[in-house]
Structures are given as structure tokens and as C-alpha cells.
Amino acid sequence: MAEDRLDAIVVGAGPAGITAARELAAAGLSTVVLERGQYPGSKNVWGGILYREPTEAIIPGFEAEAPLERPIIEQRYMLLSSDASMTAAYKSMKFAEPPYNAYTAFRGDFDQWYAAKAEEEGVEVYPEFTVTDLLWEDGAVVGVTTGDEEGELFANVVVLADGANSLLGQKAGLHREWAPNEQALVAKETLRLDGGVIEERFNLPAGMGAALEIFGESTWGMLGYGFIYTNKDSLSIGTGALLSDLISSGRNVNDMLDRFKAHPAIAPLIAGAEIEEYAAHLIPEGGYKRLPTLVADGVMLVGDAAGLVNPLNREGANLAMMSGRLAGQAIIHANELGDFSAVGLSRYRELLEESFVLKDLYKIRHMTDFAHERPWLFGEYPELLSEAARRYLTVSGKPKSAVQQEIIGLFGSIPKRRMLKDAIGALRAFKG
């Protein structure tokens, strides 16, 4: 029975879902967003970086209204070996003045603000309702159900914005269950630390922030990275690795985080900080080659649920928001056609291919495989580099030429063919 049929139902009130809903509401289409958490953002996790320009494109003027933490003026990369670290950092005073490049932010705060904004624009958001299944008619999705008879809702299109490991995406037949090598598991903590102490420790001007990405020992030598981002008066610290690697190595992501925090290069940065919050979450890592089918009759995937994450450049939210906007545009187009089948909604994929979303994912499509097929990249190489650096920097009575020989000898242990293949493979992976 198609009672009050909505134009669209969005499942999930994260950046992707809310953006899709806003796009539809702006075109006068009736849209309801259902969120399983107590409030939008309560079940969402990210490292914590929001990029200004892509966000401005979706939410003009957001900087003046949204709850943001610190603008990032320094990007630090660290390579950790068991007892040493190497750091490369880029800090620009250009980043320290508007327009800023990126901010740190909290999902709970940002998503709530964003959902409230959407409500002002005519979107209806209902938290604490979990969509348990899709409703079907003649092979097309016609709505959702939250479990009881009073909980059935019908619409022309259902937008699945329910995040990584979307069960509904599987139920819609858009993809099978994600394989462990297509997902990363990340554990993250928010550590409370006085803002002044943060500025001193990270050498930042008042109110400014830094983003640190840390490789090697931070992930027990596995493919992945650890991170520390500075918020106003807390630090977001986390680490993650490919789920398949965690499983095969028998390691626990929480142990990995504890180990990371205890590393001699990291511990002083977080000394005295109190744990305020803990979260663990999955991140899609399948990349372009393993994208699910994005559209079927009456249903489409956006954001993490669609696997639209760029782990190399550390981008997820901006892809999510853009995919939400493009999904909205595709639905508006389908509405004009009166055709909500996969064909009617096919505009979505086209728009994604034309945008940075799929262009970027396509470019880096070899990245994950490249890195994953080379476990020595994160384990063996950092140790070698660290040892080489140590020898180079140690001043002893030894003649420099002897030291040089030793260092070359260190790398001699690596098969030459392998190094060559690594170099070529890296070039190919980065070039796209």
C-alpha cells in the first residue's frame, strides 16, 4: 500500500546522507533521514580532518557557523622504527591565515550541527530509528522498515548512507560482504590536554593546529598508519591497519594503539593527557577496483557505504559529501523522468566519474594493492632506514668511507630486483 509516499528516504545522518537530503530538499522533494544513533554523529568516527574548500562548496559559509577545532598549519610525517623516529614536516604561515586549508573537528559536534542545518532547510531527521530492512515490490526497492508495522516508510528512492560495512547495501544486492582485505580497522581515542600545553608541545601559534601521520611501528609494521591531530583542548590519536593483516597476524587493534601510544617518540607528546573517549571503526579500503554497484532499482549508495574513501590522501568526508550532492542531483533528474530504476538513476555514476571523487579514486587505484603486496614497506624498510640514519649520524673514529660502506651493505640485504620493482611499482601507483 503506497500511502504517503516520500520522494526519498536517506538511511544515515552522516555527511553523505545529510548532503543528499539537503540537495533534495532544496529542489522541493520530500526527504526523511533515519539515523540509528542517539543523535547524528554519535555512531560516526573519523580521524578528524575536514577540508575547507570541498566543504565550502557543499556548505557555503560553514566556517562561520560550524563547530570547528583548529585550522591545520603543519603537516608532519613520521617514520617509526622500534627505538627511533624520522620526521619530515611542512609548516606554512600561509596555512595560518584565512582561507584555511583544513580544520580538525569532532563528528558528534559537526554532524549534529550539519543535521540541524538540514532541518532548517526542510529535511526531517529522525534519530534513534534503525532501518532493519528494505521494502521491495516487483524487484525494486520501495521503502524501508524499522522493524515494526508502525515503522514502514515508502519512497521513490532509498539512499543508503549507512557507512562502512553497510548491511543494507548487501541486502540490496549491491555488493557481497566486504572482504577483510577491503577494509581497515581503526582504533581511536580522544585525549584531553590543555590547549596551551598542546601549543607548546607541538610548537603552534595560539589556536592553530597540526596533523601528524605516523608510519612503521605505529602499525606494528603493517599497512596502515597512526595519526595525531590537535583539537582545541584535546588530541585525537589513533591507528589502524588492514583488517586482513590484523586477522592473519593475530593482533588486536587496541593493543596496537596502546603500543603506539607507548612508543618513545609518541609518549612525550601525549603525556598527562586523560582519555575521554574511545572508538573503533571500519574504513573502506577496496578502492576503485572494488567499488560496489552504486545503483539499483529504487536504491543507491553514497559515502563510505559506497566505498568512496581515499586513504592515500586521507580523504573521506569530502568524497562523502560530494557523493551525497551528486546522488541528490541524480535523483532530481530521475524525478523529472519519472524513472527511479537503475537506468533512471544512472546519472549518479556519470556525475561521480566526472567529479574528483572517482577521478581521484581511479588515479590511486593501484595504491592499496601495491602497498599490500609489499609488507616490507612498513616493517623492514623503516628499520633499515632508521639503522642507516643512526650510523650516518653517529660520529666515531671510523673513517666516513667505512661508514658509507656499512650503510650500503645494509641495503645490500635487500634483493636488487625487488627494490627495482618497488620503485617502478611506486611510480605507477602514484601516477595512476
Added chain:
Amino acid sequence: MTIVVLVKQVPDMNAVRVDSTTGSVRLSGKAMNSYDAYAVQHALTLGKALGAEVVAVTAGPANARDALTRALAMGADRGIHIELNDQDQRDSLDMANVFAEAIRPLQPSVVLCGQQSDDVGTGQVGPQLAELLGIPHVSSVMSVSAEGETIRVQRDTEGGYQQVSGPMPVLLASGSITEDPINPSLKGMMAAKRKPVEKVAAAERGSTTRISWSEPKAPKREAKGIIVQGASAEDAARQLVAWMKENKLVAS
């Protein structure tokens, strides 16, 4: 016939953070006061029995609407939002007065409210509102029913349940019962957005200051009894029983 039910938006009790060093408290989140959820249920029960309109009333700033929306989602017919930004400066009698002024024109037959709020827990507004309206009140109400023009309630006391009954108008303050309150359905939540909510200004605050509050802080709690730690089970048991004999808690 009109039934009025008061609802209050409180912080999320599961999200209370106490700073271990300073003892200061951080609140976040929004929820409907748990006792008010029961009050709304009782209001709906009576509304059905008496064929009366159920009006949900809340007082607070513009963004304190969630409790009201939830009451409408549960089944209340319409809402009244008394806009108020200086709650911190009003004591319970001031608040009772705000409600009295707003609901007197409705001439309600029954006024329901929660016994106390989850956050402050003073439990004063209900009886004080009854006094200002000049109607009888019953607190600690566990269940309600109506028989013609008579209201019957079950009241919880230390000694067991009391059956109280009488004519309207009456104010009922709801206690907390064991079953969880009914969660509004999705249809209910959607319908709530379409039910009328009237905004009214709050009555002026009187100039009398009766009380002043200090900043809430987590107290340093010291144990006040004897604590046995690190002893063997047998030793601990011996000490306990000896203490019990000393305090005449066991015959020896």
C-alpha cells in the same frame, strides 16, 4: 475536557562527565525527563478514558523542544512551549508560577507531571503548582484510571501501595515504574512534527530571591565504615562476624 502534562528536557544522564581533579561537571545531550515519560503515558490513558484533549507543556529556551516533540510523538494532541531563557534565576516556586499562568486559561481537569527531574531531582514544582492552582495533588503515582468523573490512582509509599481516588480537578505527580516507557514509533515522530505547538511568553519573574545555589561539584567521598581489603576470605569472614556480634546483628 483538557488534560495538561508538563514535560522537561534534561541532559543525557548517560553522558554526564565529572572532572576527577576539579570535581566540576559537564553535561551534554538531550532527553525527556524519565518521570515525565510516565506522566505522558498516564495522561494518554486518562485522555482516552475521558475523551479529553491532551496538551503537553514545556518551559525553556527555544532549542529545548525535544521533550515536547517526544510527548507529541507519544500521542499528545498539541503542545505549548513557554519560552524562557532565565531558568537559572528562577526557583521551583517561580517555575510553578510560570506553569500556573500558562495553564490556568486551559482550565485543565487533570494536570500531570513527573515526580522529579533526572538532573536536579528536587520534585517541588508539582505540589507547588497544585497549590497555586488551588487543586488537590497526589504524588508518587504509579498507575491511573478514570471511572466517570472519578480519578483513581495507585500511589507508591514506603509501606506499600495506596489507592487514592477523588473528583477532578487534580494534579498527579508520576513516580517511576518498572516497565520502560513506550518508545514513540516512527509514524508518531513524523506526526509530531505536524502537530500544533503554541509559543507563549513566560510570566515575569517576581523580585523576591528565596534561595541561591552553589556550583555543583562532585564531592570527595570518604568511606565511613570499616573496609577489609587484602585479607583471606576466612579472616575477613571472622572479622565481619565479630563486628556483627558487637553490633548485635547476630545472636551469639
Added chain:
Amino acid sequence: MSQGSGVLVIAEQRGGGLSPVVNELVTAGTSLVGQIGGSVTVGLVGADLDALAASAAGIAGVDRVVTVEDDRLATFNGTAWSAAVASITGNVAPAVVLAPATTAGRDYMPRVAARLGAGHAADAVAVDIVDGKVVATRSMLEDRVQATVAFEGDRPATITVRPGSFARAEAGTGSAAIEAFDVAFDDSMFALTASAPEAAAAGQQDLANAERIVAGGRGLGEPDKFALVEELAGVLNAAVAATRPLSDAGWRPHSDQIGQTGAQVSPKLYVAVGISGAAQHLMGVQNADYIVAINRDPEAPIFKVASFGIVGDLFDVVPAVIAELKAVQA
């Protein structure tokens, strides 16, 4: 400070006699009067008050007893009680009015305050004089934090006091004067009729009247382990109770439940086995004379209120206690 003088304590009945909480409030009153001067008056409202008035008059520290007696006051009625208490207050003109923070006290006292245009503090755990003002300390946020309420202006400070907050003044020592007051009640105050309280289920009845209670909580781990609680209760000749999570999980019937939404008990001895002492549970046992706690977590809140606590594995400690009790009682 208010224009009145001295302290008025409103009494409450329990099991045919005066509730011990009256002795506690008299202690509080005596302490206040020591700082602000004046006398301690005990007010009684009800029917057939002769014996109760005599008990009240005998409590150490009581200077005067006033009674409001009426057959219609045989069962509690908040509306009538508040009129009576307001009337007594008008007559006695105290600086402070103290009532127990029981279901009854928290029912009529706010209404009394409204009648008098006075400020009110509910469920206080301490009452002091600070900088010439009456200050009540009360907890909030499910007992996680405390704040103080200072009374301003010239009306009496009206306060309900949590049972167990003060020591009990000695009974049977004094001989204060007893005076009867006449209060003109409006018939409308008796529009509601109430039955005498009776327990809902046999289980609850046992708990409400039990002298000793042994209660089990989450620390037991599984439903079968509750047998330990039953065995200990058997040896102590005590009633058996459970915390809300256990009755919610179906381990025990709701009639066994103690806590904010379960039975309110006031036993002489309360033994908490594997109970952490979350605020909601403690609210149900605050009237116990002696609380014994057995829990493996030294930080468990129950240890802050226990008269005797054992930190240890209940599966070792409880059998040891049972054995020791059997040996002692043999």
C-alpha cells in the same frame, strides 16, 4: 536570616510508632538551634496522637511538641497535611522547618513552602549555618554531584532531610510540653480519599518490613549463583532481594527488587553481595541501619556507604561468612 526563631521538626509515623527519622531531625534541629538560638519544636499531624506526642516529647533536645489532630487525618493526604503544617509553621514561627525526605515529606513540604512563599530545599544530606544563612547541601545527577542551597530573605527555610543523614537523638529522656492546635480545614482538602498502604506482592511486603535483607547484584555473574545469596539469607534469617538489573534480566521476580523503582526498605541489616552501589540502588537502601558490602572492586560506590565492607571475591568470601556464622550460632 528569616524573621522566625528556632527549628520546627515535622514528625512521621512508622509501624504504629514514631519513625526513627524524627530522632535524626531532632539532632539536626538541636545542632542548628545551638548556632541560631531558639527552641526545637516537633509538630505532629494525624489522628490519635497521644502516644506519638508522648514519644516525641521524650526525645532529647525537644523543647515543645504541637499536635494537629483530626479523624480525617488517619491516612496521609498531601493537601491536608500541607495546610496543617503551614498552619503550625505560622504559629510556631521558626527560622527553619525540617521534614523527612520520605514519600510523604517530599509530597507536602514543597506545597507548604508555596503556601508560605518560602524557599525550599529537597532531600538535603546536611544543614548548616554559613555567614548567617541557613545552607542545605543536596545531591543531584543521580547522586554524582552536590550543591548547596542558601536561603535568602525573611521567610523560614523549609527543608526535607534524607533519612540516615544525622545521628539519632536519644529517646525516652525528655519531657517536653505538648500542645494541641486547631486547624480549620477546608472540606475540599479531603476531596481525595486514600486507603491505608499495603504491599503489592507478598515478596514486597516481606522486604518492606524485613529486619534483615541479603541482596544480590550483577557481581554474581549468573542466575544459578543466586543460591549463594539465598544460603546466606537463610543463615541470617533474612529476606532475599535483588538489584534492578537482575530482575530486568529475569533472574528474580520484580517483587524481590530493591532500589529507586523497587521496594523502599529500612532494615536493621542490609548485606549487599556483588552490588556496585549505583545511585538508583542506594536510594532504596538509604534507611538501613547497617550496610555490609562484599565486592571485588575497591572503588565500588557501595563501599562509601557501607558500615562494614569486604573487598574480595564473593565466591570465596560468602561461603567463608556462611561457615563462620554457622560456627558462631552452633
